Amino acid sequence: MITVHYFAGIRELTGTATEELSLSGKTVGQLKEELIKKYPSLQESSIQFAVNEEYALPAELLAAGDVVALIPPVSGG
Amino acid sequence: MITVHYFAGIRELTGTATEELSLSGKTVGQLKEELIKKYPSLQESSIQFAVNEEYALPAELLAAGDVVALIPPVSGG
Amino acid sequence: MKPFSVITQAIDPQLYADYVLRPEAGAVTLFTGHVREWTKGIQTVYLAYEAYVPMAEKKLAQIGQEIEGKWPGTRVAIAHRIGELQISDIAVVIAVSSPHRRTAYEANEYAIERIKEIVPIWKKEIWNDGEQWIGDQKKKPEGEWQ
Amino acid sequence: MKPFSVITQAIDPQLYADYVLRPEAGAVTLFTGHVREWTKGIQTVYLAYEAYVPMAEKKLAQIGQEIEGKWPGTRVAIAHRIGELQISDIAVVIAVSSPHRRTAYEANEYAIERIKEIVPIWKKEIWNDGEQWIGDQKKKPEGEWQ
Numbered sequence: 525m526i527t528v529h530y531f532a533g534i535r536e537l538t539g540t541a542t543e544e545l546s547l548s549g550k551t552v553g554q555l556k557e558e559l560i561k562k563y564p565s566l567q568e569s570s571i572q573f574a575v576n577e578e579y580a581l582p583a584e585l586l587a588a589g590d591v592v593a594l595i596p597p598v599s600g601g
Numbered sequence: 602m603i604t605v606h607y608f609a610g611i612r613e614l615t616g617t618a619t620e621e622l623s624l625s626g627k628t629v630g631q632l633k634e635e636l637i638k639k640y641p642s643l644q645e646s647s648i649q650f651a652v653n654e655e656y657a658l659p660a661e662l663l664a665a666g667d668v669v670a671l672i673p674p675v676s677g678g
Numbered sequence: 679m680k681p682f683s684v685i686t687q688a689i690d691p692q693l694y695a696d697y698v699l700r701p702e703a704g705a706v707t708l709f710t711g712h713v714r715e716w717t718k719g720i721q722t723v724y725l726a727y728e729a730y731v732p733m734a735e736k737k738l739a740q741i742g743q744e745i746e747g748k749w750p751g752t753r754v755a756i757a758h759r760i761g762e763l764q765i766s767d768i769a770v771v772i773a774v775s776s777p778h779r780r781t782a783y784e785a786n787e788y789a790i791e792r793i794k795e796i797v798p799i800w801k802k803e804i805w806n807d808g809e810q811w812i813g814d815q816k817k818k819p820e821g822e823w824q
Numbered sequence: 825m826k827p828f829s830v831i832t833q834a835i836d837p838q839l840y841a842d843y844v845l846r847p848e849a850g851a852v853t854l855f856t857g858h859v860r861e862w863t864k865g866i867q868t869v870y871l872a873y874e875a876y877v878p879m880a881e882k883k884l885a886q887i888g889q890e891i892e893g894k895w896p897g898t899r900v901a902i903a904h905r906i907g908e909l910q911i912s913d914i915a916v917v918i919a920v921s922s923p924h925r926r927t928a929y930e931a932n933e934y935a936i937e938r939i940k941e942i943v944p945i946w947k948k949e950i951w952n953d954g955e956q957w958i959g960d961q962k963k964k965p966e967g968e969w970q
Contacts, residue, residue: 529730531728531729531730531798531800532728532800532802532811533800533811533813535728536811574730574733574798577730577732577733577736578733578736579796593730593733593798595730595798596800596811596813597813598794598795598796598797598798598799598800599794599799599800599801599811599812599813600727600729600734600758600769600770600793600794600797600798600799600800600801601711601758601769601770601790601793601794601799606876608874608875608876608944608946609874609946609948609957610946610957610959612874613957651876651879651944654876654878654879654882655879655882656942670876670879670944672876672944673946673957673959674959675940675941675942675943675944675945675946676940676945676946676947676957676958676959677873677875677880677904677915677916677939677940677943677944677945677946677947678779678857678904678915678916678936678939678940678945691838691841691854692837692838695837695854695856699858699912700912701860701861701862701911701912702860702861702862703858703860703912704857704858704859704860705855705856705857705858706855706856706858707853707854707855707932708837708841708853708854708855708856709851709852709853709854709925709928709929710841710851710852710854711850711851711925712845712849712850712851712852713850714847714848714849714850714923715847715848716847716848765847766845766846766847766849777860779855779857779933779936780933782855783855783929783932783933786853786929787925787926787929790925
């Protein structure tokens, strides 16, 4: 299982802040495709991914226990 | 009479912070010449003059009651 | 005091200025970003900030390391507040000390630019007639998340 | 509070930041110049500042007007301390508020540069083995007043 966190506009779009998914052995890019199937309105978004609190590329492989976060364009400051 | 203020290194050089001089009707430039006669070590200094708390050019005419200040290179901040 | 933190209470900027001060420091710059009432003609009622807190604190610390690498001799502290903020409340504070002033200004401005690029914090503007999550306007048109 | 002042007591920077804050302000920059222990390898014991106080306050106010003219929408407050200052004491504080951050940084840095050009305040460095009035190093060689 991996943990997936949603924030800000994405959280409002998915309707949940966190969920657990059975996705180990797949890449970040594959996770993105699965999530777009589950939440079609994600498709148009320019989302970055973080794995274990660090920005991750689509090729990064996910392992059980990983914590993934979908990072919409940031707007701090 | 005019009042003349000295500051910082110039004050240490003249040995006084303020003096009254009978110099009305002369210009700032003439005052400078008089002061250099009185305090020869002033000569080498790059001093600006203020009259009544505003920077003044050598041609400015002094009147009785004016307050003149010799402004050595500033070093605030 | 945590020098790189995301907090929920009001920010006391002096704490961060005090943290960076040292005998070698001739200059301290303290930037505070405040909730502004008007943005492009639209009146803000309040702002709601949300963060991915553990990652945001790591990224704030990374910005501090970047600065201390680019400008040796500086010391940095940054805090960002989350939750509901009213007009004039401090959303972010950046303190930088340096032997000389030029560096203190440059490094401080670098910090706020980097915060707006890499730190996972999001702002929602709440108006009288609606609300909107704000994306990074430098990278994409406004309103994408509407 | 006098927004452009020469004072003899310790500077409380927060007073100046508070003075410039308004609902239109999204950014406040606060610069504090501190007594630094080491300058070009020479250890400072303390500094003595002297000012032509009434003219210095006029010139600080002039700098504020220059800034509000060059960068409309800013508000400025500046104080300079005189007398004997110890290591890390604040010699000068500059607070600038602005709707946007870029201006707040630029205007603040402009203020310190102008202070060093036109405000009649002088600094004497006191070392273990001597002392020296410091002139404007930008304009002339050091040590002229020695």
